[in-house]
Amino acid sequence: MSTALAPFVATLNSYDLGSEQAGVHRGLPSSTVSITIPEEDPLEIAWVGRPGSRTRLRAVVAGLHLSAAELRQEGCTRGVWLTLRPPGVRALLGVPAAALAGHVIDLADVVPAMAELPERLTACRSWPQRRALVERSLLAGLARYGERADHHGMRATLAALAGTSRVREASELLGCSRRHLSGVVRTELGVTPKEYQRLVRFETARGRLVAAAGAGGVALAAVAAASGFADQAHFTREWRAMAGCTPTEWLRAEGLAVRGPSAGDRSPGEERVSG
CATH class of the missing domain: 2.60.120 (Jelly Rolls)
Structure with a gap:
C-alpha cells in the first residue's frame, strides 16, 4: 500500500x-x-x-x-x-x-x-x-x-480512548476536559467517546475469538476477561446486542470450527471454541 x-x-x-x-x-x-x-x-x-x-x-x-x-x-x-x-x-x-x-x-x-x-x-x-x-x-x-483534515490530532484522541476503558482518564491524558473530548469526538465521529470505546472493545474481542478458533480452542471466559468485559455473561450480552447473535453462532456462520453448544447453554466459563 x-x-x-x-x-x-x-x-x-x-x-x-x-x-x-x-x-x-x-x-x-x-x-x-x-x-x-x-x-x-x-x-x-x-x-x-x-x-x-x-x-x-x-x-x-x-x-x-x-x-x-x-x-x-x-x-x-x-x-x-x-x-x-x-x-x-x-x-x-x-x-x-x-x-x-x-x-x-x-x-x-x-x-x-x-x-x-x-x-x-x-x-x-x-x-x-x-x-x-x-x-x-x-x-x-x-x-x-x-x-x-487535522488527522494528527484526531489520531491522538482516538489512541487515548482506545488505551483506556475510562473516558475521564483519556481526557486527562489529552489535557482537556471530558466535556471538550466528548464534543470533539461527537463532531468528528458521530458517536460518544464511550461508544467508541465500546466499538474498540468489541473489535478486540472479535479478533481474539477468531484467533482462538484457529489455535485449538480457548474458554470464552478468557476471551471476555482479556478484552475488558466483567465476565463471560457480560461478554455474551454485549455480543448479542451488537452482533445480533451469540459468539459461537457467529463463528459457525463464518465457517470457523466450534466445539460445544451456543452461548447461554452453558455456565459462564464452560464454553470453548476450537479450530
Whole structure:
C-alpha cells in the first residue's frame, strides 16, 4: 500500500462471499468505516433486527454503527473491501465520519468523483489491477481533501480512548476536559467517546475469538476477561446486542470450527471454541 495512504487505510482486500447463487455476510460493528465495492452485481444491505431496512446499493459506505448489518450479493459474489480509520474518512472522502455514522450510503453519493469506480473495477482483469485502481482513487481524494483534515490530532484522541476503558482518564491524558473530548469526538465521529470505546472493545474481542478458533480452542471466559468485559455473561450480552447473535453462532456462520453448544447453554466459563 502507498505510504501516503497507510495512516488512513486500515485494510484493503478482495472478498468472495462464496460460490453459491447468493453470498451473505454479517457486517459487525467496528472502529473503522468500511467501503464495499462488488465486482458486478449490487449489494443488498439490511440492519439485523430492523424489518424494512433493506436497501440495494452499487457500492456501499458504512459509517460507524453499534449494530450488525446483513450484506447479500447475488450472481457474482466477489469484490473489493476496504476499511478507513476515522481520520481517513475526512482526508480521503472529504466528509467527517460523523456524516456517515449509523448509515449505509452509496459511494457515489458520498464522493461523486468515485461514481464510476465500480464499473472501472469490473473492467480490471486481476486483483493487482483492482488494488492499484482503488489506491489511485484514494490518493486522488487525499490530494483534494487531505490538507483540510487535522488527522494528527484526531489520531491522538482516538489512541487515548482506545488505551483506556475510562473516558475521564483519556481526557486527562489529552489535557482537556471530558466535556471538550466528548464534543470533539461527537463532531468528528458521530458517536460518544464511550461508544467508541465500546466499538474498540468489541473489535478486540472479535479478533481474539477468531484467533482462538484457529489455535485449538480457548474458554470464552478468557476471551471476555482479556478484552475488558466483567465476565463471560457480560461478554455474551454485549455480543448479542451488537452482533445480533451469540459468539459461537457467529463463528459457525463464518465457517470457523466450534466445539460445544451456543452461548447461554452453558455456565459462564464452560464454553470453548476450537479450530
